[in-house]
Amino acid sequence: MGSTVIMDFPGPLAEHPLAATVATAVVVYYVFKRYEPDMPLPLLGLLGVIPGALSAAFYYASSNGLLYTAATTYALYYTTIVACVLAYRVSPFHPLAQYPGPFLHKLSKFRMAWVLFARKEHLGVDITYFKKLHEKYGRYVRIGPNELSICDADAILPVLGAQGFPKGPFWDGRVPPGATRSLISERDPAEHLRRRKVWNRGFSQSALHAYEEIIRDRTVQFVQLLEKMEGSFDLDQWLSYYTFDFMGDMAFGGGFELMRHGDDHTGVIELMDGSFRRNNITAHVPYTLRYLNMLSRSAVTNKFAQFAAERVAIRRREGSVRKDLFHHLIDEDGLEPHPPPMNELMSDGLLAIVAGSDTTSHVMINAFYYLMQYPEMQKRLQAEIDAMFPPGTPPFDLVKQANLPFLNAVLNEAMRLQPPVPNGAQRSTQRIGSRMIGSHYIPDGTQVNINTYALQRDPTYFSPAANEFWPDRWLPEADRAPAFIEKIEKGGFVHDTTAFFPFSFGPAMCVGRPLAYMQMRMAMCAVLQRMTLSLPQGVRDIEDYRLAGRGVCPTLCAVREGSKPLVG
């Protein structure tokens, strides 16, 4: 009975199985191109049931075995779809055909996911990858079938500014199905604006003032720890503990105590690193998240969610002891018409930890590392700090810290060379239609990333020595060191700060910027007033070590002669 029905149905199709399979696959390819189905049922229908039905029909109409018929049909069916997809992507008919880029990147986003997933140590991919692409292909490079990387300061305003593009699908690949989006992953501009209001309150001048004590306490603890270090130790690791402890205080009123334990006893850093590696795939091929999650809901997500739920419950029950960031996120002052729901609080609390800890520790480890590489610059900074905070004077005054020009120059130069978000924050024309960036046409459905690392090292914007650590470029002419002036005389001076955007730009730029500067200045002042840091003998160049993942920065530290212990 079944066989009669199937044999009747295909008719002439069954006589030309190859043509029938190819024709059906081409139709299905159009369905994918037009509707981009990614839910399990439609996918099962298009990729499982249709070739299954074709195989059955061909089996009944021929004398071939079932296995042979099914294998050849499925293989031809998938090959045709994949061939159509790939041929279109590299064809002159693709809307991004005019943009140059590596062939493999045009074919599939998996290439990009691989590049970001692959770590320098074992796979030969490093942070300079996209910069090199720009050097080879120009300012606009196609890095995905529908994605561009841009190295052009004139694109910052039109892409990231108030009238710019909304956030891209990158964020869909970082939010598991059913989970609540945090502020950073909210792609709807209106909803983002609503959520951002609460965060803005948490970074107002008066809110920041209240955080001073929290930063100070953790910084004193950090310096006291360094004082006890004997021999070479990994400064990167201890900076991570310091920033995680601080953001734990800010986001959930405490909870980590990594510095006190002297190790990652909560597993939070390990969990975060694990989730970053997984995110590198899912953020670039967002539909993989649904399926990876089906296979295993990541332990990271579960543990993080559990931790956040516990902390939110404690805070709801006990209220705040200090006015930390969570005080504002949870709206303890009752300024919102409705209290923020539990799920938003959890995701935003976790976001604060993720966004605020590794980023600041990243800048600090690079700044300290450069100062160890160039001890004369460390001495210069210590002299500036000593002049403002003579030995024995507490170095905690935030206003005075903000008025140290060389300190600010060191931090900005470290962020220029080693931005913690090197490839930029993805935006998309998906929901707004095609746009122009200057004379560049950006079709509907295109993702764009302004590459921070490449742009901030571009000699068009920063000269001389765009790839070298020269804090002097941030100083007024009269304060620059003679060696830098000599460089300028040879090569001319360009310092275009429109191309300096480590915190991004526009309505979704980093909300934590003032807090980051506060913490980084506090740490640098307190550490360098009390200690001198140096690289152990034989360690000179750990170029970009920090950027291929969490690195190791062997460090020696010595208490400075004449300095006094810090007291909180």
Ligand code: HEM
């Ligand atoms: C040097 C340190 C930091 C750097 C370089 C940095 C950089 C960035 C960048 C590039 C973005 C993406 C913005 C965009 O999509 O356009 C971002 C977003 C964000 N950052 Fe930071 N960040 C730093 C520290 C912090 C700190 C201390 C916090 C405190 C919690 C924080 C909280 C956030 C939040 C909540 C967002 C999402 C903003 C939004 O979508 O509206 N960041 N950050």
